[in-house]
Structures are given as C-alpha cells and as structure tokens.
Amino acid sequence: MTKRNVSQSPRILKIRQDRDYDCVYVDGKKIMLGRTGSPEAEVAFRQLQIQVLTDPSLASLKPEQVTVDNLCLAYLQHAKENDPDHFFGIKTAIEILLKHYAGQVVDTLDTRHFLLLQDLFVQHDVSR
Numbered sequence: 001m002t003k004r005n006v007s008q009s010p011r012i013l014k015i016r017q018d019r020d021y022d023c024v025y026v027d028g029k030k031i032m033l034g035r036t037g038s039p040e041a042e043v044a045f046r047q048l049q050i051q052v053l054t055d056p057s058l059a060s061l062k063p064e065q066v067t068v069d070n071l072c073l074a075y076l077q078h079a080k081e082n083d084p085d086h087f088f089g090i091k092t093a094i095e096i097l098l099k100h101y102a103g104q105v106v107d108t109l110d111t112r113h114f115l116l117l118q119d120l121f122v123q124h125d126v127s128r
C-alpha cells in the first residue's frame with residue numbers, strides 16, 4: 001500500500017473564531033469573514049466555498065464531501081453570469097432541489113433521489 005501524498009490531500013474549509021470575528025485559513029493565510037454569526041460572515045464564507053469549488057488553482061482545497069447546497073450556489077452564480085435568460089427557471093428548480101436535499105452530500109444521491117426530484121419538478125410545473 002502506498003502512502004497518500006499529503007500535499008494533494010483535499011481539505012475542508014472550517015470557520016474559526018478570532019475574538020468576535022469568524023475567519024478561515026487558506027494556505028496558511030488568514031481570511032477574515034466578518035463578525036461571528038453575522039449575515040456578512042455567512043455570505044463571505046459561502047463565496048469562499050464557491051471559489052474553492054470552481055477555481056482550478058485552488059484544487060487542493062476542494063472539500064472531500066461536496067453538499068447539494070455548495071453545488072447549487074456555485075451553479076447559480078454560473079447561471080446568473082452565463083445564462084441570464086434562463087436564470088429564473090434555474091433558480092426555481094434549485095429552490096425545489098434545496099427544499100428536499102439541502103445539506104446532503106452529493107455523492108450519496110442515487111437514482112431514486114433523481115426520480116423523486118423529477119416527480120417534484122412535474123408537480124411544481126418546472127418540467128420540460
């Protein structure tokens with residue numbers, strides 16, 4: 001059995017506290033997010049997660065377990081910039097997806113989850 005190269009090991013971003021402020025360490029660099037529990041800190045953390053998920057130069061920082069929430073946020077940002085004509089429909093579909101699968105790890109979804117989601121889209125008239 002070979003040893004895993006630690007430098008290529010993915011890391012999960014974790015919020016740390018520095019007095020009354022939340023921060024994240026990325027490559028040994030401290031990034032301040034905002035006051036602990038504030039909406040600004042939450043938004044800054046989500047944006048950093050999206051950047052980690054979508055920026056190839058930060059590949060070593062990708063989380064081992066991507067959640068549906070993270071994936072949806074990244075896709076919404078992409079759709080808003082690249083497909084504004086369909087953004088409302090995409091947003092509606094993602095709201096339905098998050099209502100049922102928020103917080104779930106993407107790798108755990110299987111065929112039965114997608115069949116249920118397809119039925120939910122039809123019920124909410126978001127199907128093609």
